[in-house]
Amino acid sequence: MGFPRSVEALVRELEKLPGIGRRSAERLALHILKLPHPEAVALARAIRDARVETRRCVDCKNVTDAERCEICADPERASSTLLVVEDPRDVEAFERAGVHRGRYHVLMGALNPSDGVEPRHLGIEELVARVRAGGIEELVLALDPDFEGDGTALVLAEALRPTGIKITRLARGIPAGSSIEHLNRAVLQDALEGRRPLL
Ligand SMILES: [Zn+2]
Incomplete structure (x- = not known):
């Protein structure tokens, strides 16, 4: 039962966002899993860049x-x-x-x-x-x-x-x-x- 560990980790991170409950986090995680590989990587990179390259x-x-x-x-x-x-x-x-x-x-x-x-x-x-x-x-x-x-x-x-x-x-x-x-x-x-x- 349940998600694989990596997907569960993604759900937990998404759940920390404002206004995102468990069910929304699961929906977003499953959507991300369906993205073409480059798009998912671009999303991850955009999050990283926005956080790391700004002050x-x-x-x-x-x-x-x-x-x-x-x-x-x-x-x-x-x-x-x-x-x-x-x-x-x-x-x-x-x-x-x-x-x-x-x-x-x-x-x-x-x-x-x-x-x-x-x-x-x-x-x-x-x-x-x-x-x-x-x-x-x-x-x-x-x-x-x-x-x-x-x-x-x-x-x-x-x-x-x-x-x-x-x-x-x-x-x-x-x-x-x-x-x-x-x-x-x-x-x-x-x-x-x-x-x-x-x-
Ligand atoms: Zn200023």
Whole structure:
């Protein structure tokens, strides 16, 4: 009974991915087994390359293949307003919308104790250090309007209070429970312009 050991190992790895349960992991594993050999190898190589050949930008912590990402390396970017986002897809959303000409800080997640994401996983100390280094006048928290985003905003505000930095949060025009990454230009622009002080 059961899968051969190598297939079982694949199922177990897939099961660790977010939103993938045992049954989905089995379905994906069986799909991979049916792929032509070169395609399966290409998938494995793509996973390896994406993980091994990227790193976190020294300034904004976004995923990049250089020491400093393109946005942080761009001298034309204003550094006074920092948009704090949950993940790289949010940076993409704001860049696509073209509504923010400043820089970013990427947390790579939001607080989620039941999923094991605690404050120490979000690099909050690095953000505090970046603020303390100077040159930043305002932090705009562009976090998703959900339970995790709200909790993250509170923890950030608390950690940053001693720095005296101005902190705002995107306006509540964003539908509750939605994700920043899926919002269109008009909504993002309204949310940014209507941002409200958090501290
Ligand atoms: Zn960067």
